[in-house]
Amino acid sequence: MSFIKPAFNVEEVRAEFPILSREVHGKPLIYLDSGASAQKPRAVIEAMTRAMEHSYANVHRGLHTLANETTDAYEQARESVRRFINAPSVNEVVFTKGATDAINLVASSYGLSLKAGDEIVVSQMEHHANIVPWHFLRERKGIVLKFVPVIDDGRLDMDAYRALLGPKTKMVALTHMSNVLGTINPVKEIIEAAHAAGVPVLLDGAQGVVHETVDVQVLDVDFYVFSGHKLYGPTGIGVLYGKAERLAALPPYQGGGEMIGVVTEDLITYADPPHRFEAGTPAIVEAIGLGAAVEWLEKLDRKAVAAHERALYQRVRHGLEGANWLTEIGTAPGKGAIFSFSVEGAHAHDIAQILDRYGVAVRAGTHCAEPLMRRFGLTSSARASFALYNTLDEADSFVDALVKAQGFFA
Numbered sequence: 514m515s516f517i518k519p520a521f522n523v524e525e526v527r528a529e530f531p532i533l534s535r536e537v538h539g540k541p542l543i544y545l546d547s548g549a550s551a552q553k554p555r556a557v558i559e560a561m562t563r564a565m566e567h568s569y570a571n572v573h574r575g576l577h578t579l580a581n582e583t584t585d586a587y588e589q590a591r592e593s594v595r596r597f598i599n600a601p602s603v604n605e606v607v608f609t610k611g612a613t614d615a616i617n618l619v620a621s622s623y624g625l626s627l628k629a630g631d632e633i634v635v636s637q638m639e640h641h642a643n644i645v646p647w648h649f650l651r652e653r654k655g656i657v658l659k660f661v662p663v664i665d666d667g668r669l670d671m672d673a674y675r676a677l678l679g680p681k682t683k684m685v686a687l688t689h690m691s692n693v694l695g696t697i698n699p700v701k702e703i704i705e706a707a708h709a710a711g712v713p714v715l716l717d718g719a720q721g722v723v724h725e726t727v728d729v730q731v732l733d734v735d736f737y738v739f740s741g742h743k744l745y746g747p748t749g750i751g752v753l754y755g756k757a758e759r760l761a762a763l764p765p766y767q768g769g770g771e772m773i774g775v776v777t778e779d780l781i782t783y784a785d786p787p788h789r790f791e792a793g794t795p796a797i798v799e800a801i802g803l804g805a806a807v808e809w810l811e812k813l814d815r816k817a818v819a820a821h822e823r824a825l826y827q828r829v830r831h832g833l834e835g836a837n838w839l840t841e842i843g844t845a846p847g848k849g850a851i852f853s854f855s856v857e858g859a860h861a862h863d864i865a866q867i868l869d870r871y872g873v874a875v876r877a878g879t880h881c882a883e884p885l886m887r888r889f890g891l892t893s894s895a896r897a898s899f900a901l902y903n904t905l906d907e908a909d910s911f912v913d914a915l916v917k918a919q920g921f922f923a
């Protein structure tokens with residue numbers, strides 16, 4: 514029997530986010546900074562509260578009822594995440610602090626087997642989270658970083674990408690979706706080309722997993738990472754998906770309780786993944802919150818959500834058509850709901866502060882993507898990033914507020 518999901522209704526969804534009813538400077542909040550961190554639905558808040566009020570203890574080590582219940586809830590969250598990305602096994606789902614932590618884990622552990630002259634392919638559009646951990650390997654081991662260039666509309670130069678793959682390439686680490694440009698990269702094609710060259714692929718899904726439906730088996734990706742807090746879940750929790758054989762080949766990243774097999778005075782053995790990579794007491798309540806977030810998302814028609822988010826972006830573009838004082842950064846076909854821009858004669862920080870007076874929250878700065886900023890000759894930009902709870906009216910109000918803000922600099 515097939516299960517038909519109800520059509521996506523933005524007003525119903527909004528009502529599940531308590532924070533969205535607040536005001537800022539006497540105006541209704543228009544939150545367009547979900548790319549930095551998304552707001553939380555009641556399902557997440559309540560799951561975390563319930564965990565702390567009813568069934569809280571440390572996991573994996575107790576024999577009493579609360580310890581068992583909490584362990585079950587923590588492991589159930591892992592199963593929910595597994596289902597959400599269609600991983601073959603829960604043992605391929607490692608809980609981390611976030612996307613940054615997950616990339617550091619892979620770079621540090623995988624990096625141990627690399628030698629000077631080995632190459633890692635990243636791109637000019639990466640968030641620093643997917644550049645700096647690899648830079649550590651450049652500094653410490655003489656690994657060479659190769660950057661796939663970005664073309665003017667914000668797409669990766671795929672010919673240049675293919676040309677970078679060679680016998681020295683040991684990893685391709687690219688973003689699924691750019692946090693600045695909104696570009697959704699052709700990840701299937703990227704992975705196929707890398708695998709044809711015998712190279713594993715790590716995808717930074719911090720933005721991609723929020724806006725696209727991810728199936729790690731269809732992608733055939735080796736590592737996929739993301740953060741809970743951008744996916745309507747809590748901070749302090751994230752995910753490293755790794756193919757079983759890839760995780761099995763990685764040495765532990767951090768040492769401590771829960772990640773060992775045996776410890777004596779002159780010997781240690783390690784637990785199997787995922788526990789090998791979860792040293793110490795994990796973010797228990799946060800993992801339960803992330804489980805609730807993905808379960809909540811699963812109840813929505815994600816294709817309808819994606820269409821709604823794209824409609825928000827199109828509405829803004831349409832509203833700003835002919836605005837010759839505005840430059841949009843990133844216009845790739847099929848891009849996701851992120852609108853980055855600069856306003857002639859105005860600093861992005863000033864624009865963001867003026868928009869805030871109208872209740873509109875946008876991000877301004879380098880977006881932790883300095884190579885990309887440099888590529889476009891910018892020192893900063895402003896960014897409106899849309900989420901499933903934003904409405905077309907909010908998109909219109911943002912356009913109105915931006916036109917007024919620009920008026921201060923005309």
Ligand SMILES: Cc1ncc(COP(=O)(O)O)c(C=O)c1O
Pocket residue numbers: 548549611612613614640642643688690691692717719720740
């Ligand atoms: C594409 C991308 N990768 C990685 C990160 C880092 O995520 P976190 O700070 O949650 O670890 C972000 C956060 O903005 C991002 O947008």
